Amino acid sequence: MEETEKNTEEDIPVYKDRSLMYMGIGLGVVILIMGYLTLFVDDPWKSFRKEEDKPGKIEGSQNPSILNKSQSMSEDQVRESLVKFIEAFYYDQKKGYFDPPSYFAKITETFYNYHNLNYQRLKDLYWKRMEDMHNFSRNWIVSSLDFERSDSRIIATYWARESYFRPSLNEQYSGDIKYEMTIDEDGKIVALKELEKKNEQVSKVEPDSSMLVPATENMEEESGQTSDSKVFDMSVVEVQPEFNGGQRDLSKYISNNIKYPSAARQNHVEGKVYLSFIVERDGSLNDIRVKQGIGSGCDEEAVRVLKNSPKWKPGTVKGTPVRTFCVLPVAFQLE
Numbered sequence: 001m002e003e004t005e006k007n008t009e010e011d012i013p014v015y016k017d018r019s020l021m022y023m024g025i026g027l028g029v030v031i032l033i034m035g036y037l038t039l040f041v042d043d044p045w046k047s048f049r050k051e052e053d054k055p056g057k058i059e060g061s062q063n064p065s066i067l068n069k070s071q072s073m074s075e076d077q078v079r080e081s082l083v084k085f086i087e088a089f090y091y092d093q094k095k096g097y098f099d100p101p102s103y104f105a106k107i108t109e110t111f112y113n114y115h116n117l118n119y120q121r122l123k124d125l126y127w128k129r130m131e132d133m134h135n136f137s138r139n140w141i142v143s144s145l146d147f148e149r150s151d152s153r154i155i156a157t158y159w160a161r162e163s164y165f166r167p168s169l170n171e172q173y174s175g176d177i178k179y180e181m182t183i184d185e186d187g188k189i190v191a192l193k194e195l196e197k198k199n200e201q202v203s204k205v206e207p208d209s210s211m212l213v214p215a216t217e218n219m220e221e222e223s224g225q226t227s228d229s230k231v232f233d234m235s236v237v238e239v240q241p242e243f244n245g246g247q248r249d250l251s252k253y254i255s256n257n258i259k260y261p262s263a264a265r266q267n268h269v270e271g272k273v274y275l276s277f278i279v280e281r282d283g284s285l286n287d288i289r290v291k292q293g294i295g296s297g298c299d300e301e302a303v304r305v306l307k308n309s310p311k312w313k314p315g316t317v318k319g320t321p322v323r324t325f326c327v328l329p330v331a332f333q334l335e
Contacts, residue, residue, distance in 0.1 A: 175200035237315035241279035261297030283311035302330040
């Protein structure tokens with residue numbers, strides 16, 4: 001029995017520990033590699049640097065603009081890219097989409113008459129400006145596009161024909177405006193301003209109600225309240241009436257509910273129907289009339305949509321709701 005156990009122990013193989021030898025070989029290889037990189041490579045750490053740490057990456061360039069690296073582009077390429085860029089810029093605005101980071105630099109040096117704006121301030125000013133521009137239409141004239149390079153920037157100028165209705169003044173405006181747009185090396189707008197205006201036309205839609213309060217008359221001083229019969233013009237009230245949600249939601253409401261009359265579609269009738277109405281003190285709409293129509297069923301359809309509108313926010317004078325006379329253009333345009 002003891003002899004069998006002894007033979008078994010003698011049969012077990014014994015291995016030498018070679019871990020120190022492998023560690024030494026590995027360390028030698030590392031030293032050789034580092035020595036090669038130090039002697040023959042300008043930036044030895046370049047091979048180990050993560051992609052996001054490499055110099056030259058532009059922040060926010062996940063969707064690079066077609067005008068990036070414009071310095072390497074020919075004149076024809078810059079012009080073609082500018083046309084696409086401006087076309088996309090105005091197309092998004094026409095669809096009610098305005099996302100400053102998509103087009104503007106982080107700090108916009110000039111936006112119309114405002115300077116050094118961040119994204120949020122730019123967006124606030126844009127929608128505030130559009131509140132008094134109902135049924136806004138802009139057609140920029142591609143053939144008028146001109147540009148020059150200034151260091152790493154492109155300064156583009158072009159003409160655009162614009163028209164819109166000013167509810168605060170009951171005025172329809174149209175005119176040609178020359179714009180200057182400055183784009184930086186990252187393909188972002190850093191300045192946008194008006195240079196010149198011409199062919200301006202302004203037509204006022206006059207109220208037809210004899211109940212209107214004169215501009216010199218405000219609230220009855222003693223009672224602090226207005227008579228139920230008095231109607232104030234938009235230019236008189238301190239806070240103007242508006243659709244709940246503002247101009248954007250009003251445009252959505254009209255486009256979602258209006259139905260193009262078949263007669264107008266068959267006869268290719270397009271244009272704007274101007275409606276006058278009174279926003280009551282409780283926000284309801286009353287006395288809706290067609291001030292200027294285009295016929296073929298469009299006038300009646302515009303009235304129908306406005307009659308079904310939810311209540312508005314009423315106009316106020318000295319904090320008190322008042323009856324307010326308003327004019328609204330409703331556009332009919334075939335696709």
